[in-house]
Amino acid sequence: MRGRRQDTLRRVNRLLLAAQQEKQVRVRDGDAASDRTVYPSGTMMYCPHRPSVQQQKFLDCQAREVLYGGACAGGKTDALLMDALDGVMHPKYSALILRRSFQRLSKPGSIMNRLAEWLSKYPEVLFNRTDHTFTFPSGAVITFGYLDSLDDRLQYQSAEYQFIGFDELTEFNLPSSEYNPYLFMLSRLRKTDDITIRLKMRSATNPGGPGHTWVKNRFITPACEDALESGLHDTIYVGSNDEEVKDEIRAFIPAKLEDNVALEAEEYKRNLEELPPIVRARLLHGDWTVQEDSLFDPKDFRYYTTRGNDYLTLNMKHPYRTAIDGCRRFGVLDTAGTTPSEIKRGTDNSCWSALGIFDYDATENLLYLVHVWRNRERFNELCSSITRKSQAFGCSCVYIEKAHFGDAVHDVMQRDGSVRTELLSRMKMPKGFQETDPAKVKRATAAFKRLDKGLLFFPESASWLHDYTSELMSWTGDPNEEADQIDITSYACMLVEKAIPVTMSLGAASGQGMFDDLVPQFLDQPIMETGPQVFDTVFGGDHNIGFN
16 A cells, blocks of 8 residues: 555656656846746755755756765765756756766665666656666666776767766876876767756865875865865865856855765764774765875975986986987886786776886986876776887887786787896895884885985876875875886896896797896895896896796
8 A cells, every 4th residue: 555655656756756747937148038947956856865065066066066065975976967857857957977987886885776766756767877877768878987097078978968977086097197087078068059957067075095186176265164164064176166157167065974864973973983093084074185195295306307318407407318229228018906807707807006117327326217008997908908009119128017917918929029028026034024014115215215215206297297196195104005107117127237136048939139148147136235237137038037
């Protein structure tokens, strides 16, 4: 009986909404009057609960870009879904909700599965599992997608949306360049004249993550920080409080744990209290101002430019001038943290592989970073890309980390024979470190020292440079942080500083040439204690360069 009453109520609601859709109103646009249909909101129809006070502020906000950010479990994801549902009664409405990877999108309890649960009571709403799209009786659609690499953008290149939502915005890589996925998607936010709903760019996120700094700079101004510190819990407009221009600027709406009335707040607080102080401040209090200290100091970054056939270091009292032809060029590859079978099956799309190209001047003990390539590719594509890049830059050898599927890449490239490769296995412990210290921090010791001494140089400008230095500047040594570009730099510095005891098959015929002019007399010396000359002990052949 109860089920029949609910079905009847839903049918009545749909009839009432359909009647409202037919209602015509007159709107005046300048001197010309035109008939336009005003459609009711779909939020009340399809959302199973009423919005909280803060969620309602999010729904009512007139700014084009709105960030709902702060404490964990503050109801941000639900607010994003509510706002996306707002326009589904319009037949031409198209909404897109993005996560950084499909794995994040499809996990149990994810935003896509939550909407599916909400809409399970409405069989007239169709869900296409192939393209992850919900189609409503009006013809409106809400699509879920992922966006991280440049290739991911191709699926949105010619699309247009009236609503674009980023769930967990700070998880995205957000450089201050044309490669920023958020700025790219702003160009997809558009409509034709016959669509009477507002354009909305909406985001929900916690503080922290790879995109924290960029998001903070865009939405959390010093005025916002002052307001949050004073306890203001209202909508904070970025740039102006003029009522007439609010639809043209950005807005930030703070989220607090207490905003989620459905949550058992006290128990959840007790769980969050177990977290490290910085993470706890961000997730429990929504604190955007607390910031970890990066292990890399930007003041140590030094740069070079190219003058003819030479490298010329910049902003130094006594600059170096290095002949490019006199350098030894090599590559370092850090493969993605997935197994070859997972890559081949396409079951993981979230990990990066990174290749760094370096030039080493043994005379002055100078290391120049020439190029960084970084992408997520399937196994065979990765091998092809590494071969092409290495040949294009004239690398005599590529050193591959013996981790993840590095062995498999090495084997394939050895059989191909076009590029010489060596394996870098686990590192030996630098002095002063304990066995419990994070491995990436141990490896980075060589990079810290080389930067501190002014012996590592980055190009003055490059398309990849911002992403590279951003990773360095935001890295705190946390094992969950992305550090693939840091790893390739660390390995390169260890190579040239003889941080690597080498085990090799002497007399192997393959790969003669790059470092076959020196004798391996330094191989047993302790890590980090010998000079750059030991880099030249690496011979041709099928070597296994070990970090024991």
